[in-house]
Amino acid sequence: MRTVTVQITNSSALKTLQDLEGKKYIRIVKTPRFESPALPGKEMDLPAFEAWIASAENAPSISLKEAKSKWAAKKKQLQRLTR
Numbered sequence: 001m002r003t004v005t006v007q008i009t010n011s012s013a014l015k016t017l018q019d020l021e022g023k024k025y026i027r028i029v030k031t032p033r034f035e036s037p038a039l040p041g042k043e044m045d046l047p048a049f050e051a052w053i054a055s056a057e058n059a060p061s062i063s064l065k066e067a068k069s070k071w072a073a074k075k076k077q078l079q080r081l082t083r
Helices: 011-022 046-058 064-082
Strands: none
Touching: none
16 A cells, blocks of 8 residues: 555546545545654745755754753743743
């Protein structure tokens, strides 16, 4: 079994798919369940994705120790605000 997502732009194409479903060749999933690691928001094409990766590679980075320290401080701040 393979799952494919398609966008149908023609009503006769939809009718053809519904006929295939009626013959039990395919099953049309009304509400697909996506478990995608993709970020929410507008879809990206390949050049935009490559540009995003390039900018991420050139972005400044911090050490894991510093990141953990910043997160601990932010966590304490959030806990104080929610009490």
